[in-house]
């Protein structure tokens with residue numbers, strides 16, 4: 513079981529913000545912005561590059577979950593950034609697909 517599967521199973525604690533049938537949103541344990549949230553599928557897809565054509569609806573659901581969570585956290589007006597890290601160079605550290613939502617301050621571009 514990955515760390516995030518344990519969070520889904522409530523085996524380890526997390527600050528959960530919202531949940532759908534197929535996804536869970538919770539605060540990142542090491543926030544890089546005033547608001548830093550992760551949206552994850554309940555299905556254990558290791559990373560974006562391993563999503564399959566059968567996951568197309570789930571991937572769309574995750575983006576709508578991002579929209580819902582961003583609204584809920586008051587980021588819709590001020591803006592936010594959505595990030596998916598894939599693999600070593602992308603900075604992926606947990607092998608369970610997750611979408612970062614970062615906001616609450618102006619974010620620089622390009623990222624480091």
Ligand code: AMP
Nearest residue numbers: 515526539540541542597603604605606
């Ligand atoms: P990534 O580097 O894209 O794989 O992102 C993994 C993220 O998971 C990092 O931002 C970590 O801070 C976060 N993280 C690791 N463990 C936990 C945890 N127990 N609860 C919440 N977030 C976590």
